[in-house]
Amino acid sequence: MSLLVALTWEPKPWVDRFKRLLPDRDIVVLGEDFDRNAVRYVATWGPKPGSLSGLPNLEAIFSLGAGVDHLMSYPDLPDVPIVRVAQDDLTYRMSEYMVLHCLMYLRDQRRFDEDQKAKRWKPDRAPPIAGDVRVGIMGFGVLGQDSARKLKMMGFDVAGWSRTAKDVEGFQVYAGEEGLTPFLNRTDILIALMPLTPDTQGILNRSLFEKLARDGRLGGPILINAGRGKLQVEADILACLDNGTLKAATLDVFETEPLPEDSPFWTHPQVTVTPHNSATSEPDATARYIAQQIRRHEAGQPFDAVVDKQRGY
Numbered sequence: 301m302s303l304l305v306a307l308t309w310e311p312k313p314w315v316d317r318f319k320r321l322l323p324d325r326d327i328v329v330l331g332e333d334f335d336r337n338a339v340r341y342v343a344t345w346g347p348k349p350g351s352l353s354g355l356p357n358l359e360a361i362f363s364l365g366a367g368v369d370h371l372m373s374y375p376d377l378p379d380v381p382i383v384r385v386a387q388d389d390l391t392y393r394m395s396e397y398m399v400l401h402c403l404m405y406l407r408d409q410r411r412f413d414e415d416q417k418a419k420r421w422k423p424d425r426a427p428p429i430a431g432d433v434r435v436g437i438m439g440f441g442v443l444g445q446d447s448a449r450k451l452k453m454m455g456f457d458v459a460g461w462s463r464t465a466k467d468v469e470g471f472q473v474y475a476g477e478e479g480l481t482p483f484l485n486r487t488d489i490l491i492a493l494m495p496l497t498p499d500t501q502g503i504l505n506r507s508l509f510e511k512l513a514r515d516g517r518l519g520g521p522i523l524i525n526a527g528r529g530k531l532q533v534e535a536d537i538l539a540c541l542d543n544g545t546l547k548a549a550t551l552d553v554f555e556t557e558p559l560p561e562d563s564p565f566w567t568h569p570q571v572t573v574t575p576h577n578s579a580t581s582e583p584d585a586t587a588r589y590i591a592q593q594i595r596r597h598e599a600g601q602p603f604d605a606v607v608d609k610q611r612g613y
């Protein structure tokens with residue numbers, strides 16, 4: 301019985317961890333010789349076409365990340381459960397990122413960085429406090445809700461938006477098409493934490509940005525996208541930064557990754573770029589999570605965090 305590691309990056313750190321955590325299994329690697337009949341599980345990120353096919357005894361596919369858009373486009377996806385990462389290590393990293401960036405805008409930190417470079421002493425005499433700032437989180441799932449709780453702890457006025465209506469204690473949650481405009485109208489900092497699906501592709505566009513609140517304390521609406529790059533229309537973000545529809549943006553994900561050297565985002569004074577690492581799948585925690593899921597399954601319990609292939613997330 302074996303676990304196949306099928307990655308687009310160096311597999312060794314993952315193989316070593318799986319061998320340690322699952323000493324009773326064979327850990328095999330895509331690209332090397334292995335018995336396809338023996339493979340019960342695949343741990344993968346961005347599998348190449350053909351790599352998941354011809355595995356007759358496959359029982360589950362583990363995505364090494366929370367998002368599964370890299371799998372949804374796989375041709376002839378095997379008919380087995382897809383299990384994604386939904387665990388505290390990754391979730392808490394994302395919340396750290398959101399708290400960091402919301403506070404950075406609240407406290408106007410980028411201006412103070414510039415002032416320091418210029419040796420300019422220019423305190424702000426009436427800065428807003430977190431309670432003056434309305435954060436709206438698009439995608440109110442595992443990551444969105446944890447970020448919401450931590451931002452609320454800092455005092456921000458937080459609401460969520462999701463595909464389906466839900467009750468989440470302590471938060472107003474808007475839902476669906478009809479909830480979108482009122483949600484945007486009350487939002488100063490827009491956080492995108494949605495999966496990439498046919499419904500969400502290009503959703504972060506000019507007409508959406510134009511609905512954000514214009515009466516907030518930060519001097520204009522701010523976008524933070526750590527969901528997926530293809531949620532955003534990058535030409536619209538640039539145009540909206542230039543005409544004042546957006547005041548600033550923090551982007552962790554991009555239409556093309558790595559971000560091309562000639563992208564204007566690298567040097568745009570109102571943009572903060574991070575290299576798709578707002579919440580990394582740390583190998584120790586992620587391998588432990590997958591090993592635990594395999595043991596649960598073999599003890600007759602259901603997998604956690606199974607993807608709904610119909611919805612695409």
Ligand code: NDP
Binds near residue numbers: 440493497499500577
């Ligand atoms: P979840 O599945 O737990 O949550 C997704 C949320 O998005 C849900 O609230 C869902 O609504 C909502 N959603 C999905 N489709 C729509 C839609 N069409 N309209 C409105 N809302 C929608 O996912 P996670 O929170 O775990 O992760 C979210 C995404 O974050 C991942 O898919 C991945 O792309 C990204 N990510 C990025 C990382 C990075 O490093 N940049 C790291 C990890 C994840 P509902 O609740 O109604 O189903």
Ligand code: OXD
Binds near residue numbers: 366368580
């Ligand atoms: C993920 C990611 O989906 O790292 O986990 O983007």
